[in-house]
Amino acid sequence: MTIKLFRNARIYTPISSSSSCAGGKADYSISLWKSGAVLVKNGLIARIGDEANVLAGLSHKQVDQEISCEDRCLVPGFVDPHTHMCFSALREAEFSERLAGTPYLEILKAGGGILSSVRSVRGSTDDFLFQSTRKNVITALLNGTTTMEIKSGYGLDTKTEIRMLKVMERIARETPLDIVTTFMGAHAVPSEYMGDTNGYVDLLVNEMIPAVSNDCSPSFCDVFCEEGVFSVPQSRRILLTAKEYKMAPKIHADEVNDVGGAALAAQIGAVSAEHLLAAKDENLVAMAKAGVLAVLLPATAYSLRKPYANARRMIELGLTVALSTDCNPGSSYTQSMPFVFGLSVMNMMMTVEEALVACTLNAARAIRMDSLVGSLEIGKYADFVILDGDSPAIMAYQNGVSPVDSVFKRGECMTKVFQDRICSR
Ligand SMILES: [Zn+2]
CATH class of the missing domain: 3.20.20.140 (Metal-dependent hydrolases)
Incomplete structure (x- = not known):
């Protein structure tokens, strides 16, 4: 089992339970953890929330890799x-x-x-x-x-x-x-x-x-x-x-x-x-x-x-x-x-x-994939994007260049795997 800990993140995510789809008005609220962390086990989200809560009872020995998001914004893929x-x-x-x-x-x-x-x-x-x-x-x-x-x-x-x-x-x-x-x-x-x-x-x-x-x-x-x-x-x-x-x-x-x-x-x-x-x-x-x-x-x-x-x-x-x-x-x-x-x-x-x-x-x-992806919740895929900004607003604020710092699919950094290949094309 591979365990990864993402720390120092400003996490913005919808939560599926609070935003019902059929019947009633759709909910567009977002949860925010300003000093957030995500614990990823084998590509799935095992813990998420305030860093102090995520770290509770967790020893460094249990974690294979620790990644600092350097206070950047982390949103669902x-x-x-x-x-x-x-x-x-x-x-x-x-x-x-x-x-x-x-x-x-x-x-x-x-x-x-x-x-x-x-x-x-x-x-x-x-x-x-x-x-x-x-x-x-x-x-x-x-x-x-x-x-x-x-x-x-x-x-x-x-x-x-x-x-x-x-x-x-x-x-x-x-x-x-x-x-x-x-x-x-x-x-x-x-x-x-x-x-x-x-x-x-x-x-x-x-x-x-x-x-x-x-x-x-x-x-x-x-x-x-x-x-x-x-x-x-x-x-x-x-x-x-x-x-x-x-x-x-x-x-x-x-x-x-x-x-x-x-x-x-x-x-x-x-x-x-x-x-x-x-x-x-x-x-x-x-x-x-x-x-x-x-x-x-x-x-x-x-x-x-x-x-x-x-x-x-x-x-x-x-x-x-x-x-x-x-x-x-x-x-x-x-x-x-x-x-x-x-x-x-x-x-x-x-x-x-x-x-x-x-x-x-x-x-x-x-596309009926919401039980697996679309929000950062325990049990869902660890698919997320780190934006080079404080909040998702960076995507409207900064224009013409990509605000995406790095992309993780099931906890793996895709930017590292693919960036060079695309650039050398
Ligand atoms: Zn079309």
Whole structure:
């Protein structure tokens, strides 16, 4: 057994028992120990709290390694509950075109946009896709993310969707992060089915979902429910089929137009609904009542120069709000949860406490990992981030550089293991 003691830390963490999710208003309070310590046994938190209490009855001989946090702030490892990090090519030229004013539809017609990501993923070897995904995942890890969700959805045919999910499963085996996978064959309509969305939905329901569930084990199924993509009835059909195959539903809902995606999320008991920029109050209330989490993606609004989701309103309505990068090559190319934290505080008017809960415990709830991660509590994984500041506010206060001093996954220092490799790339 390895026992490690982390001392001299200013510990900020949500506590799961005091922040209930379903029914009643979500709780965004934070516990703080100004002179805190964490005792880690075999990668799990054995003791946490005021240093004097943690040290009580503990002899130095029992501790294998002692680490001083030098009065810095220690927070739970970030959980990124919504990413499209499995892709093989960036779309930087397209980003420049967008900045120059070319509308997305024109980019799409010229062969760019999401369908160019589909082409590059279909044309990549498994190993290339693995390496490019791994690069994103390790960048996220070095920025404090210790658990994440990754979606498929750049294959849009049975074979490539399964290849993507297998690559993600390899990422889960060969990197230290905890990875949760989502099948998102309904990310877009592939060019072979242009003008025949119902035909593609038939393929999803009759072939892809059964095949994916046979060959891989994604925890969730997600659908892009939006005007011109998948309608509410089509989304319902896909998600209810996926539910039969033990994939819990998630929905990209009401990002551009209020098509009723949030209402659908409440009706079918989705785990979460994402984006929600255009969702009506009554549908948000229905979500809160049904215990559906709101996953907000401010880096997408930033990257698209669009308005931000109304996080304040959602919190007032009692919703459990989580934050995420939405990392993808088109509309949000960032792996950094501290950046998302900063955007949520500065541009969505979330408090520092709310943003911290939304990046940790609520994010873990959005991917059903909250029994293991998301808060620093006895028995949970010793996943935490040491920030080079006094409080989590440093992530909004300091901009453009990483405030992350070091990252620990199950008590092991990831910064030491991976930093050199990334730098020498
Ligand atoms: Zn997304």
